[in-house]
Each structure stands twice: as structure tokens, then as C-alpha cells.
Amino acid sequence: MHNSAHVLELNNQLDNDILAAMRKPSTLYWFALAVCLFVVMIGGALWGYQIVTGMGVAGKNNPVGWAMYITTFVFWVGIAHSGTLISAVLLLFRAKFRSRFNRSAEAMTIFAIMTAGLFPLIHMGRVWFFYFVMPYPNQRQLWSNFRSPLVWDVFAISTYLTISLVFFYVGMIPDFAIVRQRASGIRKWIYGVLSVGWRGTETQWRHYNQLCILLAAFATPLVVSVHSVVSWDFAMAILPGWHTTIFAHYFVAGAIFSGTAMVFTLVIPMRKIFHLERYITLEHFESLTKLLLITSLIVSYAYIVEFLLAFYSGNPFEKSIFVYRATGDYAGLFWIMVFCNCVAPLILFVKKIRRNLVVLFIVSILINIGMWFERFVIIVSTLSHDFLPYAWGLYKPTLVDTGIVIASFAWFFLFFLLFAKTLPILAITEVKEVSAKGEHHA
Amino acid sequence: MREEFLFNSEEEFCAKLREVSQSGVDRRKIRTITPYFVYELDEIIQAPASNLKFFTLFGAVLGFITGMSLTIYTVLSWPLITGGKPFISLPPFLIIGFEMTILLGGVTSFLGFLLIARLPRIKDMAPDKEYGNQFVIVVEKE
Numbered sequence: 001m002h003n004s005a006h007v008l009e010l011n012n013q014l015d016n017d018i019l020a021a022m023r024k025p026s027t028l029y030w031f032a033l034a035v036c037l038f039v040v041m042i043g044g045a046l047w048g049y050q051i052v053t054g055m056g057v058a059g060k061n062n063p064v065g066w067a068m069y070i071t072t073f074v075f076w077v078g079i080a081h082s083g084t085l086i087s088a089v090l091l092l093f094r095a096k097f098r099s100r101f102n103r104s105a106e107a108m109t110i111f112a113i114m115t116a117g118l119f120p121l122i123h124m125g126r127v128w129f130f131y132f133v134m135p136y137p138n139q140r141q142l143w144s145n146f147r148s149p150l151v152w153d154v155f156a157i158s159t160y161l162t163i164s165l166v167f168f169y170v171g172m173i174p175d176f177a178i179v180r181q182r183a184s185g186i187r188k189w190i191y192g193v194l195s196v197g198w199r200g201t202e203t204q205w206r207h208y209n210q211l212c213i214l215l216a217a218f219a220t221p222l223v224v225s226v227h228s229v230v231s232w233d234f235a236m237a238i239l240p241g242w243h244t245t246i247f248a249h250y251f252v253a254g255a256i257f258s259g260t261a262m263v264f265t266l267v268i269p270m271r272k273i274f275h276l277e278r279y280i281t282l283e284h285f286e287s288l289t290k291l292l293l294i295t296s297l298i299v300s301y302a303y304i305v306e307f308l309l310a311f312y313s314g315n316p317f318e319k320s321i322f323v324y325r326a327t328g329d330y331a332g333l334f335w336i337m338v339f340c341n342c343v344a345p346l347i348l349f350v351k352k353i354r355r356n357l358v359v360l361f362i363v364s365i366l367i368n369i370g371m372w373f374e375r376f377v378i379i380v381s382t383l384s385h386d387f388l389p390y391a392w393g394l395y396k397p398t399l400v401d402t403g404i405v406i407a408s409f410a411w412f413f414l415f416f417l418l419f420a421k422t423l424p425i426l427a428i429t430e431v432k433e434v435s436a437k438g439e440h441h442a
Numbered sequence: 443m444r445e446e447f448l449f450n451s452e453e454e455f456c457a458k459l460r461e462v463s464q465s466g467v468d469r470r471k472i473r474t475i476t477p478y479f480v481y482e483l484d485e486i487i488q489a490p491a492s493n494l495k496f497f498t499l500f501g502a503v504l505g506f507i508t509g510m511s512l513t514i515y516t517v518l519s520w521p522l523i524t525g526g527k528p529f530i531s532l533p534p535f536l537i538i539g540f541e542m543t544i545l546l547g548g549v550t551s552f553l554g555f556l557l558i559a560r561l562p563r564i565k566d567m568a569p570d571k572e573y574g575n576q577f578v579i580v581v582e583k584e
Contacts, residue, residue: 003451004449004450004451004453004454005450007450007451007452008450008451008575008576011477011575012574012575015574015575135512135516141519141520142520143516143517143519143520144516145524146513146516146517146531146534146535146538147524147525147527147531147534151538152534152537152538152541155537155538155541155542156537156541158545159541159542159544159545162545162548162549163544163545163548163549166548166549166552167548170552170555174478178477180567180568180572181572181574188568189567189568192567192568193562193567195567196556196561196562196563196567197561197562197563197564197565197566197567197569198561198566199475199563199566199569200475200476200477200478201473201474201475202473202474202476202483202484202487202489203489203559203560204559204561205476205479205480205483206484206489206492207492207494207555207558207559208479208555208559209479209492210491210492210494210495210555211494211551211552211555214494214495214498214548214551215548215551215552218544218547218548218551219548221540221544222541222544225537225540225541225544229537429477429478429479430478432477432478432575433478433479436452436478
């Protein structure tokens with residue numbers, strides 16, 4: 001066949017182009033890494049200061065005992081969600097555009113959970129007693145209270161981290177074998193060990209394919225359960241504005257929405273920096289944008305339903321908290337949230353804009369901001385304005401908690417930068433597989 | 443003695459494999475190495491379905507039992523009424539049972555995969571010969 005040599009050449013070219021990202025980093029990369037590391041160190045110092053001085057420096061106090069930290073915890077757990085969605089759910093639905101985003105999305109998931117997991121610890125105050133939440137035999141014969149949503153969180157988040165790590169690693173095994181072939185010296189050994197001796201024999205591929213499907217089948221209900229559990233941290237309390245049955249699905253939709261936005265925020269610059277224009281095309285972005293648009297509409301719908309539920313509840317406290325959200329002390333943040341999550345994404349109905357990466361990038365940043373404010377509005381407005389007017393009070397952020405929140409972004413980007421230089425940034429074997437079949441089914 | 447065929451594309455590889463397979467060579471004597479998963483492959487050589495799902499089932503059932511027994515055992519070992527709820531409060535315990543099902547089911551699947559795919563293979567971590575993006579058929583002959 002005349003074109004078979006051409007196919008081989010194309011596949012070799014693909015290996016070269018994607019692995020080119022792993023070459024010696026540029027000065028700009030080192031600079032970005034240094035900035036992230038510096039900000040993380042400042043965050044660490046602020047946390048140390050908080051531990052030494054006491055939780056008062058974090059600005060949360062009666063009545064607002066959950067503030068920036070829990071907001072940011074929920075935000076990062078939400079970011080994590082889209083990674084699993086893009087890799088697992090789209091695998092089960094055989095959506096071919098997934099192969100362009102799944103690696104970065106899975107990496108994003110893991111780094112986001114690692115970031116999210118820090119916040120309960122920071123929020124805890126006496127962090128050295130964190131093991132109290134784990135069930136372990138002790139001489140006091142005390143066990144965790146399994147009826148508490150906070151314990152469900154421990155199980156949900158740690159399961160999520162473990163399964164995401166397994167899924168991420170399994171997806172990379174054949175790619176490690178490719179890196180191994182092209183590396184030399186100590187790197188050859190490291191990637192050789194990571195590839196667990198993968199050859200690509202028929203038996204290996206058969207079991208591997210089955211494993212991916214089984215893991216995806218586990219990850220799909222898991223992703224729904226994790227953010228449901230996070231939402232129940234709120235919904236299980238009887239506070240107005242929290243105690244509602246729509247919280248689970250509302251949070252899951254919001255999580256997928258914010259996570260997909262973060263995939264855009266990460267992949268658009270990555271594509272440019274590593275010259276992946278040939279592999280991640282505008283069509284791929286357009287397919288993913290549709291997911292962003294639909295989840296935005298679901299989130300907008302949930303906001304409306306939430307208000308209607310409150311107004312039809314006949315409960316004055318419930319009504320009052322929603323009026324307070326839209327017109328009270330935090331109304332500015334509420335309207336930023338509405339603009340970023342409900343109004344701005346509507347321009348994605350225009351096909352031309354779905355293919356305009358600059359606009360997409362800006363919209364994705366707006367959504368990230370909007371979704372952070374969503375959690376802030378839900379948490380802080382309810383706590384500052386509950387049943388007893390005598391106990392109302394406002395929350396004001398301080399340098400310490402704001403600093404730690406900003407540092408968490410640096411921490412996340414630090415790991416993503418390390419990922420981009422050490423692991424294959426695109427699922428190479430999957431891209432080859434999809435290309436061989438022709439992508440017109442995508 | 444062994445015969446080795448190298449191909450640059452999936453089509454040529456599948457055509458040759460079909461030919462070898464139909465010529466009556468025993469399935470166990472044919473070895474293939476491909477750069478990515480080829481759907482037709484299992485069909486051509488009539489490979490049995492993967493048994494991995496039994497590991498998954500075992501892990502998932504074990505996980506569910508672990509989750510439920512952990513919660514029920516601990517609540518009965520120090521029976522203290524909290525929130526006026528029954529000791530064995532199934533709805534919240536099911537959440538722990540569910541998470542443990544997924545955790546052990548997923549981890550067991552991965553370990554089962556390593557076992558039945560005979561991985562890790564130390565000598566293949568740095569093999570003598572790599573085939574890159576070529577498709578390989580090896581036919582063992584006595």
C-alpha cells in the first residue's frame with residue numbers, strides 16, 4: 001500500500017510533537033515555576049502564622065465560622081470533577097474528542113483534589129489532630145460518627161483521590177512505554193519502571209481495555225457521589241438557604257461547569273506554548289464548549305429553582321435569606337456570580353465564538369471567578385444571616401486567609417507546570433487510535 | 443524457530459493476521475505487538491473475553507461488606523444515641539458502603555489487571571528491541 005509509510009511517519013511525528021513538550025524547559029518556564037513556588041512558600045508561612053497565633057487571624061468568627069477556607073475547598077473539589085467527567089463519562093459514551101483533553105483533565109483532577117484536601121486541614125486549626133476523623137481502634141473505644149457528613153467527606157474525597165490516581169496512571173502506562181523508547185540514561189530507566197514493562201501485546205491490550213472501561217464505570221458514579229457528599233455538608237444542616245434537596249444535583253452540575261472551564265483555562269495556553277495546534281483543533285474545543293454551555297444552563301436553572309423553592313416554601317427564614325442574598329450585604333458578589341455563570345456563557349451560543357480561543361479563555365476565567373463566588377455566597381450569606389437577628393454578623397476577609405487562598409492557586413499551577421514537563425501531556429496512544437479510525441464520528 | 447512480520451499500518455497488519463489465522467496456525471502460537479489498541483484484533487484471532495470483571499466483582503462486593511460492617515460494628519461497639527437516630531442508620535451507612543465499594547472495586551481491578559496481564563515485567567522495562575509505531579506479528583514454529 002502506498003500510504004502505509006505515510007501512516008508510520010505521521011505516528012512518529014505525533015510522538016515527536018507531543019514528547020517535545022518534555023524537552024529541556026525554557027527560562028520562562030523556570031520563572032513561572034519560581035513564582036509559583038515563592039507564592040506557595042508565602043502561603044505556607046501564613047499557615048504557620050495562623051497555627052502559632054490562633055484561628056482568629058483567619059477572619060472567621062461567630063456567626064460566620066465557615067468562610068474562605070470552606071469556600072475554596074468546595075471550589076477545588078468542583079474543579080476536580082470535570083477531569084473525571086471528561087475521561088470517564090466521555091469514554092463510556094465513546095466521544096472521540098475526549099482523547100485531546102483527558103490527560104490534562106485527569107492531571108487537573110489530581111492536583112485539584114490535592115489542593116482541596118489541604119483546606120479542611122487548614123480550617124481545622126489544630127491540624128495535628130486530623131486523624132481524629134479517621135475510624136481507628138483506640139483505647140477510648142471511640143469511633144467516628146458515621147452519620148456526620150464530614151466523615152462521609154473523608155471517605156468520598158480519599159476514595160476520589162485514590163481512584164483518580166489509579167485512572168491517571170493506568171491511562172499513562174502505554175505512553176510511558178513510548179517515552180521509554182525515546183529517552184536515554186536515567187530517564188530511560190525511570191520511564192521504563194513506570195511503564196511496568198508494557199509491550200503492547202494482544203493480551204495486554206485486551207485486559208487493559210477492559211480495565212479502562214471498568215475504572216470508568218466506577219469513576220462515573222463516584223464523581224456524582226463526591227460532590228453530592230460535599231453538598232450534603234451544607235444540606236444536612238437545618239440552616240435556611242442550605243437545607244434543600246436540590247443541593248446535590250445543583251452542586252454536581254456546578255462542579256462539572258467549573259471544572260470544564262478550568263480545562264479551557266489550562267489547555268488553551270498549553271496548546272499555544274507546546275504548539276499542539278495540529279492535535280487539539282478548534283473542532284475539539286467546540287465540542288467541549290457545548291458541555292460548558294449546557295452545564296451553564298443547568299446551573300442557571302438551579303439558581304432559579306432555588307429561589308422558587310424558597311418563595312413557595314412558606315418559610316419566612318428561607319424567603320428572607322434569598323432576598324438577603326440578592327439585595328443584602330453580599331449582593332455585589334451575588335450579581336457577579338449571576339453575570340459570570342449565567343449571562344457571560346450565553347455568548348457561547350454563537351458558533352463563531354465557540355471557535356474563538358481568546359474569547360473562550362476569557363469566558364473560562366470569568367466562570368472560574370463566578371463559581372468561586374457562588375460557593376462564597378452560599379456559605380457566607382447563610383451563616384451571617386440565620387434565624388436570630390440578634391446573632392447576625394458579617395465576615396471580612398483578612399490578609400492571612402486571602403493569602404492562603406491565593407497560594408492555593410499557585411500550589412495547583414505549580415503541580416500542573418511540573419506535570420507538563422515530566423509526563424506526556426496528551427494521551428498519545430489514544431490519539432493514534434482515534435486518528436486511525438478517522439474522526440468523523442466524533 | 444520464529445517468523446516475524448512488521449507492518450507500518452493497521453490495515454496491512456490486520457490483513458496479514460487474518461491470513462495467518464485462517465491458515466490454521468494455533469492462536470497461542472501467534473503473538474502480536476501493536477502501538478495502540480486494535481479493535482479487529484481480538485475478533486480475528488478469536489481471543490477469549492477478559493476475565494478482569496471477576497476481580498472487579500470480588501473487590502466491589504468485598505468493599506461493600508467492609509463499608510457496612512465497619513459502620514455497623516463501630517456503632518454497636520459503643521452504642522450511644524446521637525441526634526435521636528437509630529443505632530444502625532442505614533441511609534448514612536450506605537454512603538460509606540458505596541464509597542468503599544468503589545474504592546476496593548477500583549483498586550482490585552487494577553491489581554487484577556497486573557496479575558492477569560503478567561505485569562510488571564522487569565526484563566521488558568528496558569527491552570532489547572523496541573518496535574516504535576510498527577505493528578508486529580510473531581509466529582512461533584516448532
